[in-house]
Amino acid sequence: MYTGYNLDDRVFLAVDCIIFGFDDEDLKVLLIxxxxxxxxxxxxxxxxxxxxNETLDNAADRILHRLxxxxxxxxxxxxxxxxxxxxxVARTISTSYYAIINIEKHNQELTQQYNAQWFSxxxxxxxxxxxxxxVKKAIRRLRRRTSITPIGFELLPEKFTMRQLQKLYEAxxxxxxxxxxxxxKINSMDILIKLNEKDMTSSTKGSFLYQFDQEKYDKKKGDNFYLKL
Amino acid sequence: MYTGYNLDDRVFLAVDCIIFGFDDEDLKVLLIxxxxxxxxxxxxxxxxxxxxNETLDNAADRILHRLxxxxxxxxxxxxxxxxxxxxxVARTISTSYYAIINIEKHNQELTQQYNAQWFSxxxxxxxxxxxxxxVKKAIRRLRRRTSITPIGFELLPEKFTMRQLQKLYEAxxxxxxxxxxxxxKINSMDILIKLNEKDMTSSTKGSFLYQFDQEKYDKKKGDNFYLKL
DNA sequence: ACAAAAGTGTTCTGTGTACACCCATGC
DNA sequence: GCATGGGTGTACACAGAACACTTTTGT
Known part of the structure; x- marks a missing residue:
């Protein structure tokens, strides 16, 4: 029956993290x-x-922070x-997590220590x-999640152009x-702030910069608005 | 670093199963x-x-079979x-599974042994x-899954009426x-066989029985057809 | 003047959704 | 003959998808 906490049944539980980033061209994964x-x-x-002494979420946090x-x-x-x-080596179950980070914000010294590299x-x-x-499962999940929740903003710099955002979704x-x-479609979601600022690096004309409006987003989150791209 | 298989870190890993069934009226969960x-x-x-010596899937199978x-x-x-x-009692991580069964097919002696009961x-x-x-998470997942994959047929008898199927989806x-x-919408999926047989129990006129066409379904599964109800 | 990317609206088509009446049978 | 659930088609609204030209400015 469902009794017996049998010490022999204990296993190692690992946490492995699929870390996604975006470099304005490709969606990438950080590997060590x-x-x-x-x-x-x-x-x-x-x-x-x-x-x-930690939950799985804690462990994922710790592992992500370490790298x-x-x-x-x-x-x-x-x-x-x-x-x-x-x-x-030993019977180990692994709970995988996927994470999304801004490719420019991570600590490069740390990633070098781990011989980490980004892969398309x-x-x-x-x-x-x-x-x-x-990784395969994470990609599938990310694709599906992206159509439901505007998840991708984590992958961009704070200010970004529509073109960048589009490239991200395309990636x-x-x-x-x-x-x-x-x-x-993006405008219809009404969660971006258009700035009075242009990014001049990408073209002669320059393109307007946008910012993610966390506040508006949090308000709408309840009515889980789909995106369907 | 990611080395050290430290025996002290081992934990109990449980598997808990949310078992769904359908009794022509309500969606139910089997509890012990x-x-x-x-x-x-x-x-x-x-x-x-x-x-x-078993995977998580194996364990879920075993637990479901036992009940x-x-x-x-x-x-x-x-x-x-x-x-x-x-x-x-002890540090235990639990991986939950949800399962879908035909409420009439399970072994009632076993479920009595476990003092199991169906709950709306x-x-x-x-x-x-x-x-x-x-359970809450399982319901959410089942709802979402239902809109993507015609999952619900597991919950019905082999031959069923459109009305039953509709009630199932409503539940x-x-x-x-x-x-x-x-x-x-169901017909447009083209995965049912209409039988030349009627169920006379539900009405005087009788309603046609249908059968799930596993073969057709397997062929279409690839093109993941949405349902959107 | 021209190259390169930005910005902007309209039309069409398909899918979801709302809706009401006749049918067959047992009692 | 009537009560009960079964079966069927149409019209409208909306959202997704396709599509082309003008603007700006650095060279």
């Missing part, structure tokens, strides 16, 4: 090159073990992986264990979008 | 009344500990819960630990649907 066992020298997700130096990163629990032989989705190498599967969804339809 | 510690005498989800006597139950991993004090969603009692939260989504629009 392991200089420790097992699988030294191979690429993998950043991860760690759950400590007995990026950042706090309050957008993250979401993805799925728990439990194949018997997924970790050759199309160029992700063979990863250890079942990490490739985790996430992996398809071209129509400029006019896109701008209309 | 615990006659064992902890929390003896309270209602809870059916659950158990992950054994070291219902059924195999090959539709199930999906939901979320892993990890609050520090969620289980007062609106009448779910206080459950142990964080099980109420699990899952918790809203009234229009009879004609519903039938049109």
């Amino acid at each position: 090159k392991r200089d420790f066992e097992p699988e030294r020298g191979k690429w993998s997700l950043m991860g760690g073990f759950l400590k007995s 990026t130096g950042m706090h309050d990163i957008y993250q979401e629990q993805l799925y728990s992986f439990s194949d018997l032989d997924r970790d050759p 989705l199309s160029e992700i190498p063979d990863l250890i264990f079942d990490h490739n599967e985790m 996430i969804l992996d398809k071209k979008l129509d400029k006019r339809n896109f701008i209309n | 009344k615990r006659d064992f510690e902890p929390e003896r005498g309270k209602w809870s989800l059916m659950g158990g500990f992950l054994k070291s 219902t006597g059924m195999h090959d139950i539709y199930q999906e991993q939901l979320y892993s819960f990890s609050d520090l004090d969620r289980d007062p 969603l609106s009448e779910i009692p206080d459950l142990i630990f964080d099980h109420n939260e699990m 899952i989504l918790d809203k009234k649907l229009d009879k004609r629009n519903f039938i049109n």
Whole structure:
């Protein structure tokens, strides 16, 4: 019966993080090159073990902070992986999280310490264990989530152009979008502030900068507004 | 660093199952009344500990089978819960699964052994630990999933009427649907076989029975067709 | 003057949604 | 003959998708 807390049944519980970033062109994932066992020298997700005094969310926070130096990163629990032989060293279940960060804000010294590197989705190498599967699942989830919640703003600088935003969505969804339809749809959500400022680096004419309006967004969040791009 | 398989970090990993059924009126959840510690005498989800030689999916299968006597139950991993004090006996993380069964097919002797009972969603009692939260999350997920995938057929007998199917969707989504629009949408999916047989129990005129066409469904599954009800 | 990106509206089509009447049968 | 649930089609509104030209300014 459902009794018996049998000490032999205890397992290691790992947390692995799929970290997404965006560099104005591609959606990317941050991977580390392991200089420790097992699988030294191979690429993998950043991860760690759950400590007995923290929740899974805490562990993900800690792991993300350790690699990026950042706090309050957008993250979401993805799925728990439990194949018997997924970790050759010991029976380990891994709960994966995906996170979304601004590619320019992380601490480069830290990421260098971990030999971390950004990879475009199309160029992700063979990863250890079942990490490739985790990444695949994270991408699927991110794509779906993007259509429901305006999630992507975490990936952009504070001020950004419509063009950047569109490129971001194109990168996430992996398809071209129509400029006019896109701008209309975004505007209809009414969660951006158009600034009286232009970004002059991208063109001679310059393009208006926008800012995400956290307050408006928080108010609307309840009525879960779809996006459908 | 991400090394150290520290034996002290090992935890108990439980699997708890939210089991949905449908009785032609309401969407229901199967709960057990615990006659064992902890929390003896309270209602809870059916659950158990992950054994070291099984995956989480295996464990969910095993737990579902133990309570219902059924195999090959539709199930999906939901979320892993990890609050520090969620289980007062020992540090236990729980991965929840939700399952969908035909309410008439389960083994009643078994469910009696476990003092199990079906509860309408609106009448779910206080459950142990964080099980109420699990149920809430499962309902949300089931609702969303239903709009994407024609999941609900698991809940019906092999042959069913359009009216039954509609009631099922109404129960899952918790809203009234229009009879004609519903039938049109279902037909447009083209995954049902209309039988030359009528169910005469529900009305004097009798209503045609339908069957789910697994083959057609499997073919279409790829083009993930939405339902939007 | 020309190259390069920004900005801007309208039309069409398909899908969702609302809605009301006749049918068959058992009692 | 009447009560009960079963079955059927149409009209309207809205949202998604397709589409092309003008503007600005640095070179």
